[in-house]
Amino acid sequence: MRFLVAFGRFWYDFVVGDDWRIALGVVLVLAAGAVLVATGALADEVLAPLLAAAIIAVVSVSLVAGARR
Amino acid sequence: MRSGESGDDVGMDASELGLLVAVMLAAAVEFVEAFTIVLAMGITRDWRSTLAGTAAALVVLAFVTIVAGYALVQWFPESLLQLVVGTLLLIFGLQWLRKAVLRSAGLKALHDEEAIFREEAAAAEGAGNETVMGLDGFAFVVSFKGVLLEGLEVVFIVLTFGLTAGNVPLAAAGAAIAGAIVLSVGAVLHRPLSRVPENTIKHGVGILLTTFGTFWAVEGLGVFAPGGESLGWPGGELAIVVVLVAWFAVSRALVFALRRRVAEPVQPAAA
Numbered sequence: 001m002r003f004l005v006a007f008g009r010f011w012y013d014f015v016v017g018d019d020w021r022i023a024l025g026v027v028l029v030l031a032a033g034a035v036l037v038a039t040g041a042l043a044d045e046v047l048a049p050l051l052a053a054a055i056i057a058v059v060s061v062s063l064v065a066g067a068r069r
Numbered sequence: 070m071r072s073g074e075s076g077d078d079v080g081m082d083a084s085e086l087g088l089l090v091a092v093m094l095a096a097a098v099e100f101v102e103a104f105t106i107v108l109a110m111g112i113t114r115d116w117r118s119t120l121a122g123t124a125a126a127l128v129v130l131a132f133v134t135i136v137a138g139y140a141l142v143q144w145f146p147e148s149l150l151q152l153v154v155g156t157l158l159l160i161f162g163l164q165w166l167r168k169a170v171l172r173s174a175g176l177k178a179l180h181d182e183e184a185i186f187r188e189e190a191a192a193a194e195g196a197g198n199e200t201v202m203g204l205d206g207f208a209f210v211v212s213f214k215g216v217l218l219e220g221l222e223v224v225f226i227v228l229t230f231g232l233t234a235g236n237v238p239l240a241a242a243g244a245a246i247a248g249a250i251v252l253s254v255g256a257v258l259h260r261p262l263s264r265v266p267e268n269t270i271k272h273g274v275g276i277l278l279t280t281f282g283t284f285w286a287v288e289g290l291g292v293f294a295p296g297g298e299s300l301g302w303p304g305g306e307l308a309i310v311v312v313l314v315a316w317f318a319v320s321r322a323l324v325f326a327l328r329r330r331v332a333e334p335v336q337p338a339a340a
Contacts, residue, residue: 014221015157017164026160030152030286037300038293044301051287052312055159056319059279063167067176067327 019066025058084306087313088234091277092243094270095165095226099219100251105182105261106215109189114196114208121204122212130220138228138237148299151233152289158229159286162278169272170320174327179268182261226278233285276320280313 016023033051036042042050110119141150171177189211196207227244231237255262284302291300302308 014225015161015164017167019164019167022163022167023160026156026163026286030156030290033287033290034293037290040294044291045303048287048300048302048308049311051290052283052315055283056315059163060319060323063170063323064326066167067171067174067330 019062021066022059022062025062026055029054029058084234084309085236085239087277087281087309088230088236088240089243091274091281092226092230092240093247095274095278096223096244096247097251098267098270098274099223100248101182101262101267102180102185103216103219104251104255105186106189106219107212108255108259108261109186110193110208110212110215113190113193115205118205118208119212122209123216125209126213126216126220129217130224133221134224134228134241137224138232141228141232146292146297148289148292148297150289151285151299152292154229154233155282155285155287155289157225157282158233158278159282161225161229162275162280162282164275165271166275166279166316166320169268169275170323170327172268173272173324174330176327180271182267186261230281233281272320276313276316280309280316283312283316284309 029051032054033047036047107119107123110122141154145153168177172179193207193211199206201209223244227237227240231240234240251262284306288299288302291298294300304311
């Protein structure tokens with residue numbers, strides 16, 4: 001059990017690192033994107049740049065907010 | 070719709086060039102960090118044990134690369150692979166970009182290879198002299214751990230870039246070239262490679278990782294579409310250039326904004 005916790009913690013630190021808010025923001029944008037893709041609400045050509053812009057915006061806000069703390 | 074349908078010729082070249090440059094730069098940074106640890110152990114303890122630890126780590130890394138690469142290719146359909154690997158690459162790359170932005174803005178200390186070398190050497194000199202199978206245990210373990218941890222980042226980048234771009238050999242070649250350059254320069258200088266502009270390289274690599282991560286993660290969302298095919302970007306793979314420029318512009322703007330905040334005088338509190 002202790003090995004599994006250590007293993008999970010290692011990979012969490014490795015991929016996510018110090019600021020989990022940035023990772024959470026990216027996952028939330030992609031989750032919203034998955035819903036939009038599944039429902040076919042927007043064309044690919046609109047959705048792809050829109051999602052990229054949303055990811056950049058979320059990361060920017062998280063980074064600035066994180067730097068304030 | 071596959072993203073590369075329009076502008077395939079140009080897109081493939083840009084993609085492969087980006088792949089090679091990103092992997093080479095990222096691997097070079099990691100190899101410099103691993104080299105510092107190995108050099109400190111070799112000089113202060115024992116070269117034979119240090120090189121044995123390094124070789125053991127390289128064997129483990131090769132095994133991990135083959136097993137993880139095979140498993141990912143076998144188990145994941147293309148669009149799901151793009152989504153999973155792209156998301157991991159994006160989040161992983163954002164760590165690099167975040168740290169580089171904070172360092173450039175003066176909010177985080179720069180990586181100092183000379184200082185790390187001194188710390189490692191001091192720890193090595195103060196450690197005990199336990200030998201295992203004729204090898205210095207401390208030098209073996211420290212060099213093994215150092216090379217393994219830094220190497221895992223290289224493996225991660227080689228696999229994520231290589232598998233998603235469908236060109237693992239090119240990614241592996243980029244890492245190997247970087248390794249050869251760092252080792253050659255290090256062997257000649259025989260001291261920590263402290264003059265490498267590490268934060269500038271990390272900033273560049275962070276932008277490349279987040280760019281490709283963004284592109285592939287969004288493409289991979291097509292797994293949720295009725296047909297399950299990758300999402301299409303306008304302009305195909307040429308969109309990578311636009312995403313790259315956007316990340317670069319935003320990262321520079323963030324450095325500028327955060328630097329201004331650091332420079333702003335603190336307002337005295339109201340009495």
